[in-house]
Amino acid sequence: MTAKKIHCDARLSVGDKEYRYCSLVKAAETLGDISRLPLSLKVLLENLLRHQDGVTVHYEDLTAMLAWLQDKSSSREIQYRPARVLMQDFTGVPAVVDLASMRDAVAKAGADPELINPLSAVDLVIDHSVMVDKFATAEAFGDNVALEVERNRERYAFLRWGQKAFRNFRVVPPGTGICHQVNLEYLAKVAWTEDKDGATWVYPDTLVGTDSHTTMINGLGVLGWGVGGIEAEAAMLGQPVSMLLPEVVGFKLTGKMPEGSTATDLVLTVTQMLRAKGVVGKFVEFFGDGLAHLPLADRATIANMSPEYGATCGFFPVDEETLKYLALSGRSEQQIALVKAYCQAQGLWHDASKEPVFSAVLELDLATVKPALAGPKRPQDKVILPDIKGVMQLELEQLKNKHEAVAIAGMEHALKHGDLVIAAITSCTNTSNPSVMMAAGLVAKKAIEHGLNVKPWVKTSLAPGSKVVTDYLDKAGLTKSLEQLGFHLVGYGCTTCIGNSGPLPDAISDAIEQGNLAVASVLSGNRNFEGRIHPQVQANWLGSPPLVVAYALAGTMLINLAEDPIGEGKHGPVYLKDIWPSQKEIAEAVALVDGAMFRKQYADVFSGDAHWKELPVTEDRTYHWDDSSTYIQQPPFFADFGQPVRIEPIKDAYALALFGDSITTDHISPAGAIKASSPAGRYLQQQGVAEQYFNSYGSRRGNHEVMMRGTFANIRIRNHLLPGVEGGETRHFPSGEQLAIYDAAMRYQQDKQPLVVLAGKEYGTGSSRDWAAKGTRLLGVKAVIAESFERIHRSNLVGMGVLPLQFSDGENVEVLQLTGEERFSxxxxxxxxxxxxxxxxxxxxxxxxxxxxxxxxxIDTDTELQYFRSGGILQHVLEQLLQS
Structure with a gap:
């Protein structure tokens, strides 16, 4: 490779400060015309220009951008270095556990443990641990926080140790907000700065995160996406992210939203369109004159759902609306001026009159968006409001449950199929958006005025993404209305959207069990996969916060809210249109949001409350592992570090499982509640943990003993080796027994028998759960053979030394007439x-x-192949660090 470099050094004065930057305009003098590159690719190009070194970034990587303009795609592998890494606690804890374990491995090798330190800025936000144990009372928030700290004391103490032990590592304590909303409202800068070589450099704010919804920040013009925890750890340790130059699908927005439709309705429409188009592994970039009518919060709502429509990211370029939001959220005048000057100087400013070159283009007139939900099992399955009842009836007919109704103890109501038992305003998708949160409060206010109330069998909850939401609901006088309907604050975290919905009241739970009833939930979240929301709830619907309130009033999904009365009020039937606020009313409420709210809530964001400050923490550079801990254990991934890794033929492997299409990481990775009868439940009981203290799988991600037992243990997963059986069971072929997948895998390991997994299309869709790959490896799976893979999970499998293999086009288990009973070599x-x-x-x-x-x-890139040859990405990083 040639060592030729492109010179692009430039200076920019903003206010009384001078900045240096790598100019795309100067680079174009050598490269050629790049003005029509998608703006998201310009961000990648700047990143490559800034890191030209002839080793990881070559001249040919830069010229590949010009070739992209001609072909609208590329097979070029690049090495990308994001400015920072963002984590949430579920995926962050195992990452910090791995870093602590790597320090031990370095010390064992006779080197300085301080070699293991984040080289990039890392923020971890604790937002995934609060559960909705208490609800519909003024004490719910305080009680839930106390329970959260009690359950997670070991984890939180470990994170406090990490905050002290590692440089460039900050922790946002629990009870503050959701990771992506904190990022949007406070952490992100749009234009990142760094003091280096006696100057202040400015460049695009970019990041990778250990949660797939890291993409939300693209609404602010910040390029970011979710990666597995293992990839994030490598990025933290200075390793570039290996990727192929992506195709970029342009999504043109025109017109403006109609009366009665919300940002949630828009994002469900976009998700359905892009899923139908097929954008897995691609960037989506939004453009067009419709952006001028799309508030920043609506953009963030759309960007947040990138994993649901399958794209790597959904990027919105910087424009005046971006600057307005930066001012609203309390960013400094200097920062806002820098963002504008830098983006305009770099050609990163949105100009609706200039259309970039895209790989393909879709177009949506915002005026055509109609109110809708998505469900009952997938976020891309949009159903407009009048059709919900029919779709729900069809779902119930397919289940063929016989019971019609079961009396609820202490209530006059008999619970029926299709009744709503959970209504949750939750998740980063919508609680970052004042318009839909204010709309929910206004629906509650109008409902009360009409004499309506939430049905008593519905578990209601309000879990905002930040404390700012509480402030503006209070200021608008809407908190009391929501509370009167049972939507009390339950915590600042993801809650129901990640399965932390907490237990249903005993009377409701008993009725569901007694009647084998198919009941429903509605949440303002982004995920509704089977078994995710609550183990007793089979139909889960995604919708806007005001529609969550409306369905809670109705108490059933077997209703056409577009035509049927929602309930009986003071003066007769009340319809949705009677309690739905106008855009003018919503806009007046949103106008009450101001920058002072953001500045107040983020003034001391890293300090935490008394619970946090009282956690014990040592000053030691290496962690003192406690063998009796059921939360934090030293993982086995580095036990054989230093021994050569051999890539050898697989001989006579058994199939551990045979799955169909759309197996998600929720199916694969341990998530949700831990059943006492499960392998993980049995393990915890053997360690002396009572069932009421099991907590969730997510909270125990720092303990591989729990996590490997919970891999493939989802209650709704269907292993075709056992037709008609739901749950994490399989056939152990040598004995013919039906066993839990973990138990069968351990028997195979004892007999030194290799394993494979067979699957259909879209294997590994959903959240970027590193334990979906880690657990697969620890169970002894050597390879996964599937029709297609989701981007992050495929990468994670490689990063853990598991080989992803894809059937040839047109072939699959059915076409090849495989039963799964074969031995695979x-x-x-x-x-x-x-x-x-x-x-x-x-x-x-x-x-x-x-x-x-x-x-x-x-294995798609040379870098991935290097990781696989080392036995995994972290082993490769360790080798490099010790060699250097």
Missing amino acids: LPELDADLTVGQQLTVEAKSADGKVKRFQVRCR
Whole structure:
């Protein structure tokens, strides 16, 4: 490779301060015309220009951008270095556990443990641990926080140690807000600055995060997306993110939103359109004159749902609306002026009259957006309001449950199929958006004025994304209305959207069990996969906060809210239109939000409350592992570090499981409540933990013993090796027994038998759960053979040393007539493995017959291949650190 460099050094004066930057305009003098590159790719180009070193970034990487303009796609692999890393506690704790374990491995190798330190800025926001135990009372918030700290004391003490032990690592304590909303409202800068070589450099604010909804920040013009925890750890340790130059799908927005429709309705429409288009692994960039009518909070709502429409990110360029939001959220005048000057100087400012070149273009007239929900099982399945009742009835018919109704103890109501038992205003998708939160409060106010109330069998909750939401609801006088309907503050965190919905009241739970009833939830979240929201709730619907309130008033999903009365009021039937606020009313309420609220709530954001400050913490550079802890254990990933890793043929592997399409990381990774009868539940009981203190899988992600037992243990997962059975069970072929997947895997390991997993399309969709890959490895799975993979999970499998293999086009388990009972071999797998290599799988049935079929190795880049050869990404990083 040539060592040729492109000179792009430039200076920018803003106020009385001078900045240096890497100028795209100067670079174009050498490169050629890049003015029509998508703005998201210009951010990548600036990143490459700034890191030209002839080793990780080459001249040919830069010229590949020009070739992209011609072909609208590229197969070029680049090494990208984001400015910072963002974490939430569920995915952040195991990352910090790994860093602590890496320090031990470095010390064992005779080197300085301080080698292991974040080199990039890292923020961890504790937002995933609060559960809705108490609700519909004024004491709910205080009680839930106390329970959260009691359950998670070990984890939180560990994170406090990490905050002291590691440089460049900050922790936002619990009870503050949701990771992505804190990022949007406070952490993000849009234009990042760094003092280096005696000057202040400015460059685009960019990040990767350990949560797939990191993408929310793209609404602010900050390029970011979710990666697995293991990738994030590597980025923290100075490793570039290896990626292919993506295709960029342009999404043109025109017109303005109609009366009665919300940002949530818009995002469900966008999600459905982009899922239908197919944008997995691609950037989506929004443009057009419709952006002028789209508030920043609405943009963030759309960007947040990128994982649901499958894109790497949904990018909104910087414009005047961005500056307005920065001012509203309390950013300094100097920072706002810098953002404007820098983005305009770099050609990163949105100009509706200039359309970039895109790989493909979709278009939406905002005026056509109608009120809708998504469900009952997938976020991309949008259903407009009049059709909800019919879709719900069809869902119930397919379930073929026989019971019609069961009396609820202490209530006059008999619980029926289709009744609503959870209504939750929650998640970063919508609680970052004042318009839909104010609309929810206004619906509550009008409902009370009409004499309506929430049905008593509905569990209601309000979990805002930041304390600012509480401030503006209070200022608008809407908090009392929400509380009168049972929507009391339960905590600042993700809650119901991640399965932390807490227990249903005993009377409701008993009725569901007695009648085997198919009941429903409505939440203002972004995920509604099977088994995610609550183990007893089969139908889960996503909708705007005001629609959450409306359905809570109705108490059932078997209603057409567009036509049927929502309930009986003081003066007769009340319809949705009677309690729905106008855009004028919503705008008047939103106008009450001001920058002082943000400045007050974020003035001391890293300090925490008394619970946090009282946690014990040591000053030691290495962590003192407690063998008796059921929350934090030293993982086994570095136990064999230093021993050579061999890539060898797989011989006569058993299938641990055979899955269909759309197996999500919620199905694979441990999530939600821990059942006492499960392998994880049995383990905790053996450690002396009573069932009421099990907590959730997410809270125990720092303990591999719990997590490996919970891998593939989702109560709704369907393993086709056991037709008709739901839950994490499999056939142990040597004995013929039906066992929990963990128990079967341990038997196979004892017998030194390799394992594979077979699957259909879209394997690993959903959240960026690193434990979906870590657990797969610890169960002894050598390879996953699927029709297609979701981007993050495929990468995570490689990063944990598990080989992702993809069936040839047009082939799958059914076409090849595989039963899963075969023994699987890959005789060609060896040390000469290459990126994208075609490999032959031999499937030998019990009668000795062998079927051979081709698969493609989904190790997609040379960097990924290096990780795989080292046994995993973290092992590779350790090797490099010790060698240097």
